[in-house]
Amino acid sequence: MTKVVETQSKTPDSPKKGLLDVTEPFFKVIQKRRSIRRYKPYDIPDADLEKILNAARLAPSTNNSQSWRFIVIKDPEVKALLGQPSPQRFIANANAIIVVLGMQQTSCCPGNQARWHVQDPMIAAEHLVLAATALGYGSCWIATYESRPPEFIQEVKTKLEIPENADIVVLVALGVPDEAPAPRSRKPLGEIAFREKFGQSWYVL
Ligand SMILES: Cc1cc2nc3c(=O)[nH]c(=O)nc-3n(C[C@H](O)[C@H](O)[C@H](O)COP(=O)(O)O)c2cc1C
Secondary structure, three states: OOOEOOOOOOOOOOOOOOOOOOHHHHHHHHHHOOEOOOEEOOOOOHHHHHHHHHHHHOOOOHHHOOOEEEEEEOOHHHHHHHOOOOOOOHHHHOOEEEEEEEEOOOOOOOOOHHHHHHHHHHHHHHHHHHHHHHOOOEEEEEOHHHHOOHHHHHHHHHHOOOOOOEEEEEEEEEEEEOOOOOOOOOOOHHHHOEOOOOOOEOOEO
């Protein structure tokens, strides 16, 4: 006989109750976020961009190395360049594009250095995306740069004066949404979350 567990962490007598009363808005932001690829023309104010960038700055990183750097692009000519040579033309129509860089580390942390300088900026990028959602902007990750021709990457790096020891990890397109896509499906929790060992469903005790 299996028992289905109902998980509820916030009970009235929870010792955590009242410590940080952002639970509902936080989960709403997570739930509302979509990848948005159509944008209304809009000049995102610097104040909003700063909030978004500050959210990224507060991300955790390996040994606090903060190997990320961000370049905010609004220049239409540069946006058009970033949208080449790709079928993803929507990039050029974003209100702003944040180029997320990873600085190659030489003495940061044990283990796979090459991994940290990508992994940490990726975490920061998700902070960017969630902060943008919280402010009402749409966003889209664009991580296909890796697969673009090296000469194109070099052209972008030269144009943006990105130093040799920095890699373009991801672009985040931002803008006022001009579409409201339905949520894309996700695998059910029972398929991806396990209790104590791989394959043992979270739902079964
Ligand atoms: C690492 C990463 C790379 C992505 N790269 C692209 C991309 O190059 N182009 C694109 O249109 N969407 C890209 N996406 C967005 C995904 O397609 C999208 O998150 C996924 O389909 C789920 O849809 P949702 O974000 O609306 O929930 C990327 C997302 C992630 C996390």
